[in-house]
Amino acid sequence: MILHGRGISQGTATGPLLIGPDPISFLSGVDPETGIVMEKGHPLEGKDITGTVLAFEYGKGSTVGSYILYALSRSGHAPAAIINTEAEPIIVVGAIIGHIPMVDRLSIPLMDLPSGTIAEVNGTSGIVSFS
Amino acid sequence: MFLTAEEEAVLAGEEGPTRQQLMEILVAMGKVFEAEKMVPIRSAQVSGASYKTIGRWGLEWLSSLDAKASVPAILNPVGMDRIRWKEMDIDPVFAKNQLDVIAAYERLGIRLECTCTPYYLTITEYGDHLAWSESSAVAYANSVIGARTNREGGPSALAAAILGRTPAYGLHLVENRTPVFTFHVEGAPEKTDESWYGALGYLAGKIAGNRVPIFTGIRPSRDQLKNLGAAMAATGATALYHVQDITPEARVFKFDTTSLESITITASEVADVYSSAEPDAVAIGCPHCSDEELTKIAEKLQGCRVKKPLYVFAARDVITRSAKAVGTIEKSGAKVYADTCMVVSPALEQYKTIMVSSGKALSYVPNMCGAASVIGTLDDCLSAACR
Numbered sequence: 001m002i003l004h005g006r007g008i009s010q011g012t013a014t015g016p017l018l019i020g021p022d023p024i025s026f027l028s029g030v031d032p033e034t035g036i037v038m039e040k041g042h043p044l045e046g047k048d049i050t051g052t053v054l055a056f057e058y059g060k061g062s063t064v065g066s067y068i069l070y071a072l073s074r075s076g077h078a079p080a081a082i083i084n085t086e087a088e089p090i091i092v093v094g095a096i097i098g099h100i101p102m103v104d105r106l107s108i109p110l111m112d113l114p115s116g117t118i119a120e121v122n123g124t125s126g127i128v129s130f131s
Numbered sequence: 132m133f134l135t136a137e138e139e140a141v142l143a144g145e146e147g148p149t150r151q152q153l154m155e156i157l158v159a160m161g162k163v164f165e166a167e168k169m170v171p172i173r174s175a176q177v178s179g180a181s182y183k184t185i186g187r188w189g190l191e192w193l194s195s196l197d198a199k200a201s202v203p204a205i206l207n208p209v210g211m212d213r214i215r216w217k218e219m220d221i222d223p224v225f226a227k228n229q230l231d232v233i234a235a236y237e238r239l240g241i242r243l244e245c246t247c248t249p250y251y252l253t254i255t256e257y258g259d260h261l262a263w264s265e266s267s268a269v270a271y272a273n274s275v276i277g278a279r280t281n282r283e284g285g286p287s288a289l290a291a292a293i294l295g296r297t298p299a300y301g302l303h304l305v306e307n308r309t310p311v312f313t314f315h316v317e318g319a320p321e322k323t324d325e326s327w328y329g330a331l332g333y334l335a336g337k338i339a340g341n342r343v344p345i346f347t348g349i350r351p352s353r354d355q356l357k358n359l360g361a362a363m364a365a366t367g368a369t370a371l372y373h374v375q376d377i378t379p380e381a382r383v384f385k386f387d388t389t390s391l392e393s394i395t396i397t398a399s400e401v402a403d404v405y406s407s408a409e410p411d412a413v414a415i416g417c418p419h420c421s422d423e424e425l426t427k428i429a430e431k432l433q434g435c436r437v438k439k440p441l442y443v444f445a446a447r448d449v450i451t452r453s454a455k456a457v458g459t460i461e462k463s464g465a466k467v468y469a470d471t472c473m474v475v476s477p478a479l480e481q482y483k484t485i486m487v488s489s490g491k492a493l494s495y496v497p498n499m500c501g502a503a504s505v506i507g508t509l510d511d512c513l514s515a516a517c518r
Binding site: 006008009063066067071088089093096097 | 152191
């Protein structure tokens with residue numbers, strides 16, 4: 001399956017698709033040293049986002065969350081790529097400074113993406129393919 | 132989004148990885164907010180200056196960049212006076228980290244002034260496009276000067292400072308600057324001080340949210356407008372307001388207000404914002420004092436000796452050029468600090484009740500310092516400090 005979205009952060013990466021449909025706050029919601037989601041009650045609580053293609057609605061919480069994405073990238077625990085329903089500044093800045101490819105506005109809802117498959121995200125062209 | 136050949140080249144990395152990364156931020160912001168192109172900016176004001184907010188990862192990111200600002204760029208206030216921090220009883224570990232952040236910005240060509248009043252230090256004129264961050268500075272630039280800026284985040288303002296441009300959306304476009312409702316002020320006193328406009332803004336911001344209002348029934352001075360906008364940006368999300376016959380765009384465009392929704396605020400509602408509680412410290416300079424405000428404080432403190440801590444905050448350049456007034460103020464036992472303020476410095480966390488003359492500080496001090504806040508006129512503030 002190939003979907004067309006909007007390229008937001010340049011580069012290409014591949015990883016297992018992880019869908020956490022709700023918005024994510026990276027500041028205090030994700031441990032920058034391990035990549036484990038800590039936010040209580042979040043559908044992804046306890047999950048490791050390291051190396052995944054992480055699909056979620058959009059960022060929420062403090063703008064300092066951008067620096068947490070940078071920290072995850074430095075500690076080797078960043079997602080390989082990000083898919084958002086709608087990009088907003090916190091995740092956009094975090095993805096760019098963390099060198100994480102990112103796309104938004106795919107043509108189908110996040111929950112309809114083929115969970116568990118391997119996704120390849122091209123943040124320059126906006127094309128995502130699943131296998 | 133349309134990019135010029137020069138912008139495309141930067142995005143492709145032809146001018147190195149830092150400028151590429153920062154251009155990528157501006158282009159992505161342009162996509163998010165559906166800008167059609169970039170506009171050149173005259174100056175930038177960069178937030179993300181306090182170590183307390185950006186932390187070690189923010190500092191590390193700044194340190195990884197290699198570029199210089201291409202337009203005048205000024206930092207937001209930080210947690211301490213960068214020279215007199217010991218006098219403020221600042222923890223040395225905090226001070227070291229804070230000085231590292233300031234040094235990282237200096238390396239990027241950002242001026243070492245840490246202030247929320249960049250308009251006292253840069254030439255900013257009607258119609259100029261800017262990329263400023265601090266909410267009261269944004270409100271002042273848009274409303275009082277008629278310049279055009281959105282409220283930028285730290286990284287996007289830094290990217291704009293270095294690349295000299297910003298995506299054209301929001302308040303950069305004339306069509307988004309028209310008032311959508313009227314604030315009619317009933318019974319405004321003819322002669323009043325800045326604090327009255329702070330109290331008015333404190334009420335008005337809660338009602339306005341992020342909508343652009345036009346005020347009628349008031350004739351504020353520049354310093355009064357500064358306090359009005361700062362308070363509205365604190366209790367609401369105001370980035371632009373107009374005052375009929377006073378602010379530049381209201382005079383140029385002569386907005387037709389007859390069909391707009393009208394909300395009335397009365398002088399007695401404004402009076403109710405004041406309180407007679409006795410403070411244990413007094414803080415003035417939110418936003419940072421102008422030269423005129425420092426002169427006025429000095430005149431009123433002539434020959435007085437303060438009995439409670441009195442803090443006054445202003446930009447370092449303003450302090451330097453108002454040396455005589457500052458000398459008089461400090462002779463009373465008060466302190467005039469640069470680079471910081473009562474909202475962002477941990478130095479004011481030791482007090483129970485702080486009296487301020489600012490509607491913005493009235494709103495922020497309880498959460499930021501853990502102290503109660505009361506608003507008084509400048510006279511109330513100075514007499515509270517002296518008794």
